[in-house]
Amino acid sequence: MEKRPGTGTVIYKEGTYFLEAEGKTHAIPVGAHLKTAQLKELVGQKVEVVFSEPTSFVIGLVPVAKVGGRIPRIICYFPADPWAFGVVEEAARVGLAQQFLNQGVLSKENYEKLGTE
């Protein structure tokens, strides 16, 4: 999966769960961080592919349809680098920054440094 697809579908075949995206299937490892029961609920449903690289990928664990098209932010990493960075929505970050500015925790100067994208 060299280019990140927006969504994929969770499928179940012969005892193994797979992510199907862009015509390819990738086995989803089940372990301490991801239980079979969680995947079972997702079978046949579209999930967000949060990011992907040649050897690992990250998917949302809430069906896209269930949240009305809004990209779910519940993610699970496997076996992605634990240092991988999250995907905080800029609007959420800006909202928090504004809140801390209003409360006087962040100075105006620092608030402006943070900027908006």
Add this chain to the structure above:
Amino acid sequence: MKSLGQNEPRALPRAFVIELTMRCNNHCLYCYNEGGAAELTRTSEMSTAEVTSIISKLHEETSVETIALSGGEPFLREDLPEILSFIRKMGITPVIISNGTLLSGDKVAATVPDVTYEVTLLSYKPQVHDHLAGRRGAWKAAVDGMCNVRHAKGNLVAVFVATKLNCVDLKTTAELAIAMGAGALMYNRMNLSRHNIQFAEKLLPTPEMIRENLEVLDALAVRYGITVSVSVVIEPCVVDVRRYIHLHFGWCPLAGEGSYFTIDPLGNLRICNHSPVLLGNLLRESFREIYYNHPYIRQFRETLPVECEPCDPELKALCCGGCKAAAEQCYGTPVRIDPFVTLSGIGPAVPGSR
């Protein structure tokens, strides 16, 4: 002692920590740093050439992918940008572990890009952060620094060290870090050492506090999509961490492939940044020679604290005896259990002892 059945030969580590200096401008109450109590002078540190020679050695002898520059406070080294450039030139990913107080716009500009800044943020309340950091003004300087990193589009990881005094501030502190552009959060419960154990009663968070914190972090990971790493081991006999499915828990890599061997300011090698045991000196010795042949590494890998023997096999396989370096620090041996477990009221669980 019980063998954990490790297979030889082991794969080589991919991450290392280099402590560039033991000098620090903070005086954190919880600091576990082995050299933190010592007054070391500039002459007690490797030169730039010596540091780069060790980086070259790691590059030649191991599968190194990441090098974290730590201290003390690494920004007290004037040659930090030069060392970073060398690391990048070797194709290695650099990380800087810093208290954030020296992250001026100029210093960030001299070190960005392609570096991850791990900066400690202890509270959203200046007085709490300053009290724990042991210095007035530390909070303001760290917050200014984190904003400078964001302004320069640098990668920021906010590190929260959990103590009794700041656990209650976690949620708002994490949100402040997110507001300042942190792309990941690291949660470390205070780790005990011979230097900070005197403050254990005052600072060590209780299992209930940690449980509440993990619930907060799990919810934040869902709400904001932020990566949360729980790095210092929380032994599952103290808190069952398996229920927090959105958090990444760190376990002792047992001096194996996933470990982060640490080199001190004089070139001495240790198993990790918490271990006090010197294995050799990389200015004179080969890493591979030490890694494959040092008897302490074998002992460290194969030792399971005696208190852990009656534990549930699933938990034992997950935890591998907790932080044995903390036991080594506090008791002088990795055969004992992490004092965090004992002080949490869980141990000792030696058969027949209770």
